[in-house]
Amino acid sequence: MSSHDVIIVGAGITGAAIARELSGFKLKTLILEKEAEAAFGVSKSNSGIIHAGTQNDPGSLKARLCVEGNRLIHDELARDLGLNFIRCGQLIVVFDLKDLPELEKIQRDGETLGVEGLQIVDRLWLNAHEPGLGPEVQAALYVPSAGIISPYRFVYALIENAVKNGVELKTSHKVTAIRRLKDGKHRFEVTASGKIFKAGFLVNAAGLFADELSAMAGAPGFRITPRKGEEYLLDKKREHLVNHIIFPLPTADSKGILIIRTSDGNPMIGPTAHDTGNKNDLATTDEGLAETLKGARRMIPSISKSDIIAYFAGLRPVCGHDFLIRHEEKVPGLVNVAGIQSPGLTAAPAIARHVRGILEENGLELIPRKDFHKQREKPVHLFQIPLSKTRELIKKEPAYGDIVCRCELVSAQEIRDAVKRGARTLDGVKFRTRAQAGRCHGGFCTTRIIKLMQEELGLGPKEITKRGPGTELISDERK
Ligand SMILES: Cc1cc2nc3c(=O)[nH]c(=O)nc-3n(C[C@H](O)[C@H](O)[C@H](O)COP(=O)(O)OP(=O)(O)OC[C@H]3O[C@@H](n4cnc5c(N)ncnc54)[C@H](O)[C@@H]3O)c2cc1C
Missing domain, CATH: 1.10.10.1100 (BFD-like [2Fe-2S]-binding domain)
Structure with a gap:
């Protein structure tokens, strides 16, 4: 049996960011991850976009945390953790000038949230700055603070830095049972891979399985519905396909099919957005490919099927329209960090600060560590x-x-x-x-x-x- 102040379940971007945040304090923190390595869940299969914060309901938690996450990555984490964050900017394009009011609304909402530099640009501007756009594109909202990052290397950087600062990571440790205790210091007894771990606080960052974890801990109040996104990676010879990340107008369920620059060079097209009842359904489909090609080619007509070298699908852990981040009053010590759909990769550092606040409000004593090493040596690539x-x-x-x-x-x-x-x-x-x-x-x-x-x-x-x-x-x- 080992004893900890905090156990975090899940070593995706959410768990990694929370662990790194807590590693600045004198705490015994443990991450339990069921897979053989960190970043093998949703955090490995996404678009790698650090969103600006536009295209979200301005009153939502995810909008606020997205803007703050973008700022933290740009102002602090990219430098401290040696991340290759490229602020290439984004264009949200319209095919009909009748849709300009929608762009103007996105601009107003973004400005309310504090997103800077938003500007509606015409076709002349686009010809000069994004010459590959198709003839149907009429105008766009230019969003300069959006950028790109390697999603897995972001997770590994956070984990490495957290571990350097004393956090313990146990991979291949699937949590299978959680028992509530009444021994004062320890409120949870967690069984993972046949071993017992005790802690005063339990942070549930289990992605697609956060509903099952929460129920295991005694708070069965929500359900995660996976929303599948198929993505298609293009050959590096198309590296200079676009200068920005290109979006159409968003739909009710997604930001649409995008042309995505990636920080490693290969552009990507996608993702689709379709609900699936299966948390393991990672299949790509002919329909998904056709939908992606159609959407992408309308914006950049030179994309060809033969440019595609790889494809994958990821599942967004959806729970309503917003993130679900809360302390469960009925299970003192349990903090659920669930429904972390897009823009979870972007918001993660801000989610981590938010969770730190929730833990402190609920009795976790946070004493800053004088020997906190906030920097990590950047690996050579x-x-x-x-x-x-x-x-x-x-x-x-x-x-x-x-x-x-x-x-x-x-x-x-x-x-x-x-x-x-x-x-x-x-x-x-x-x-x-x-x-x-x-x-x-x-x-x-x-x-x-x-x-x-x-x-x-x-x-x-x-x-x-x-x-x-x-x-x-x-x-x-x-x-
Ligand atoms: C197609 C797609 C595109 C996206 N694009 C973007 C984007 O461009 N920008 C952006 O900001 N966001 C994007 N997102 C959203 C982003 O990927 C997610 O919000 C984020 O990765 C969620 O991270 P997480 O750590 O909460 O979940 P995960 O990465 O899934 O981590 C949860 C971890 O918990 C572990 N776990 C589960 N159950 C247990 C258990 N019982 N015991 C131990 N461990 C357990 C899992 O193995 C997993 O590693 C996208 C998502 C998808 C699907």
Whole structure:
């Protein structure tokens, strides 16, 4: 049995941001995650957009936390955690000038929330700044504070920094039972992977499964409905397809089919938005592809089906129209952080501060740590730096010149570094470094990556998995 002040269930962006926020205080915090690594839930399959805060009901919690999250990422976290946040701006386009009042409303709502620099631009402006737009586009709302980030590397940066500041992370620990205690200090006894953990506060950041977790803890008051989004990744040769992230006008359920710049270069199109009753339904469909291509081509007609190199689906954990973040009065000590649909990636740092406040209001003593290390050393990514810098690195460490993934220019040294920073699976290496994420999907580099992982972790080849137990790639060895 181990004892903690706070247990956080879930190591997605929400749990990671909360853990990092709490790591600034003298607390014993534990994160329990059911998957083999952090960021293997919803946080791995999204658009990677740091939204400005527009296209949300200005009275909603998610609108307020989105604007604040964007600000925190721009002003603090990108620098402190070495994140590659690119403020490329966004355009919300209209195909008919009759829709201008809708753009004006989005502008007014955004300004009410404090989103800066919003400007309605005409076709002449668009011709100069976004020349690939289709002839149907008439005008747009320019939103300069929107940007892009690598969603998984954002999670890993928060987790690494939290762990450096004393937070404990236990992966492959699925919470299966929660018992309420009356022993004063400990109000919860949590069973995960057969082990018992006790804590005074329980933060439920379990994404799609937050409703089940809350019910397990004695607060069965809400239901998560997954809303599927299919996304299609384009080849790097289309890297300069757009200068901004391009949106149509939003619908009642989503922000529409977008053209998304990504921080790693490959543009993306999507996501669709359709409710599904199945929390494991990650299939992409012919209908989803057709809908995505149709929506994307109306804005940028040069996109072709043959540009697509990969596709995936993610499930938004929807619970009504807003985030559900609250202390459960009937279960003292339980804080639900549920319904974290889009813009959850953006809002996460602000959600974390909000949750810190809720915990404090409900009796968690927060004593700042004098030895808090708010900064994290940025990992090297050769694809992000000029050749002259790469040459300098190779002089100091020749393994930077040993290129393992040729599609994405990833060296042996970057893979070793990813393992040292916590990667334990092939997907974990891919999300941290991009090795296996290119056009060949790891066809040429996977065996070499397995060897490097074996050397770093002291494991046999059969023990290296794609994303945890049951996903082994090598079933037997021949001499
Ligand atoms: C298609 C799509 C596009 C999106 N695009 C954007 C975007 O561009 N910008 C933006 O801001 N937001 C976007 N979002 C929303 C964003 O991805 C989510 O809001 C965010 O990732 C939710 O993070 P989370 O940590 O709450 O959930 P998750 O990442 O799912 O984390 C929850 C974790 O809890 C773990 N867990 C669950 N049950 C248990 C248990 N019993 N025991 C232990 N662990 C458990 C899971 O394994 C998981 O790792 C998008 C979402 C989708 C689906």
